[in-house]
Amino acid sequence: MQFSLLILLLAGSASAFDAPEDTHSYLKYQGETNCPADHRLMSVGFARNNLQEVCNLLSDWEFARLSGYASLGGPGNNCVVYESDHRHLNSSLCVALTEHSLIRGALIQGGFRSPDELTRMTQSDWRVALIDELANRTRDDAHQWDELDNQALAGLGLLVSYLRNGERVSDTELSQYTATDIRQSVIGELQAQTGIDLLSLQSMSNIDLYHIIMSG
Incomplete structure (x- = not known):
């Protein structure tokens, strides 16, 4: 049920998780x-x-x-x-910029913006909003978050939502986390919960990790 909800929020099919960046754009x-x-x-x-x-x-x-x-x-x-x-x-x-639907999903899942608010914003504004939210809540600054492409940025936004919404990490603790710390924290939890070996988890994208979280 949760995973189906996420798909609706992203307003796309499951293939959106695997859509490659258009290298000609x-x-x-x-x-x-x-x-x-x-x-x-x-x-x-x-x-x-x-x-x-x-x-x-x-x-x-x-x-x-x-x-x-x-x-x-x-x-x-x-x-x-x-x-x-x-x-x-x-x-x-x-x-x-690509994968704007993933940015939208990360903003909604994190409680950073409502669907109504997002309809009044441009897709470029979605990206800026997520960068601002992550920069204000973590150790990395806006410039470092802006270095990421849309898929990587959205994936980390979703992982932050997972850590915060489940109260696995307090906001005070999160403020000392870098993007690498966020990813490693989630990988550690998934390894303990699922038994998937560490190397396999480390080879996955942030979106793939969130896919595992939502599919149980």
Whole structure:
């Protein structure tokens, strides 16, 4: 029953848990740290996983901004990725936000927003709201939460809801937790409750872990 309720809240089928990110939904945008609506700065991991395609968006000697003050150089710079580059750059690499239904589900499950409130917000606002809630309740700041894609962010939001709603962790304790601590705490509980071996649990996404929680 609980799992069926979650599916209704997410307004999608079970396949939403496994929907891959569209690796072609990215673009170069003029201006530093600027992205159009429903896009965010591309992460270093995404850039490296799609290096040749992303690099080809740039002119030979161009550098473009990635998230976390990183940058990517064009073909003339051998598509080099600098993880820390505080120079002023003239363009940014942006990737489309996906899995908004999961963000919505995390906000509702956590009691952070009501369904009525969410209908008056844009999908981009949903993401900002969840980042703010998690940053205000945990040790990680908003910048660190914003580094996550929608699926990872929503998954951790759902795990926080599980810990808080079951009073497994107090709000005071949660305020000292990082995203890694949240995940490891849930994995420890699931290993004890289900007998699933630790390596298998550690290999699962946050959404997969929550799926196990809700399916009993």
